[in-house]
Amino acid sequence: MPENKKVKVAFFDFASCEGCQLQVLNLENEFLNLLEHIEIVNFREAISEKSDDYLIAFVEGSITKPSDIPRIKKIRENAKILVALGACATHGCVNSMKNMFKINDVKKATYGDDDKLFDSEEAKPFETFEQAMPLDAVVKVDYYIRGCPINNKEFLMVVKALLKGKMPEITDSAVCLECQAKGNICLYDKGEICLGLISRGGCDAWCPSNGFVCEGCRGFIDKPNIERMKEIIIEKGLSLEYAEKRLQLFNSWELTKNKITLIDDKEKK
Numbered sequence: 001m002p003e004n005k006k007v008k009v010a011f012f013d014f015a016s017c018e019g020c021q022l023q024v025l026n027l028e029n030e031f032l033n034l035l036e037h038i039e040i041v042n043f044r045e046a047i048s049e050k051s052d053d054y055l056i057a058f059v060e061g062s063i064t065k066p067s068d069i070p071r072i073k074k075i076r077e078n079a080k081i082l083v084a085l086g087a088c089a090t091h092g093c094v095n096s097m098k099n100m101f102k103i104n105d106v107k108k109a110t111y112g113d114d115d116k117l118f119d120s121e122e123a124k125p126f127e128t129f130e131q132a133m134p135l136d137a138v139v140k141v142d143y144y145i146r147g148c149p150i151n152n153k154e155f156l157m158v159v160k161a162l163l164k165g166k167m168p169e170i171t172d173s174a175v176c177l178e179c180q181a182k183g184n185i186c187l188y189d190k191g192e193i194c195l196g197l198i199s200r201g202g203c204d205a206w207c208p209s210n211g212f213v214c215e216g217c218r219g220f221i222d223k224p225n226i227e228r229m230k231e232i233i234i235e236k237g238l239s240l241e242y243a244e245k246r247l248q249l250f251n252s253w254e255l256t257k258n259k260i261t262l263i264d265d266k267e268k269k
Helices: 019-025 029-034 068-078 087-091 093-100 103-111 121-126 152-163 175-181 226-235 240-257
Strands: 007-013 038-042 056-060 081-085 143-145
Touching: 007 019, 019 056, 019 152, 029 152, 056 068, 056 087, 081 087, 081 152, 087 093, 087 143, 087 240, 093 240, 143 152, 226 240
Parallel strands: 007 038, 007 056, 056 081, 081 143
Antiparallel strands: none
16 A cells, blocks of 8 residues: 555445445544544535545445446456445345345335336336446455444454455354354354354354344355254254245345255255
């Protein structure tokens, strides 16, 4: 990174709630200290100015419509480093739930039976892909900050590493390991379905440690042992159908892309 010169940084958003960008602003004083080293040239949540001159781009949101493609490609061309910010950007998140259904059924459920909404020129803004995609389905992503929303301390760590020219540490260990390290009672022993077995850690097992099951908001580890989780669910007398729906909440992109399922066709009722 340039020495004795502020690094130009930009924030962009696609289909998302923009909560991850708000997490950045929630750093408050730490964020103000960061401004001594970076110059923000694009950040709709914080400033009205816009510029295509930046070194690092933090991008929140998933790709859901045709007009997203040229826009994300332009951002990629301008940025030396592109960071996917949050679950929608890293693996599709809640937006990718529509991937489990036929797009016409999704449109009908959302907008009703008004076909004119999608057939007219006025309806162009409503055009959508059949699948919601993470950023790396379209462009090269250099680093990922996971979570829904992100952990702003992790964001701070990543930015500091990039400013020093270092590679941010990205864990591939499961939430389950972090949970065990904290001495938590396994939620399966309480009769609950937890996705920590196959979900990427780095969150310090925040949800299980505070009485909530892991929903897998940080995505799967690189080699998720789906079969072992399925075995545990069956051993505990819990519902595979319910577990499948839980998987779909944040990880429908991975499920459809890699044809992952807990329920084989022969097991479906």
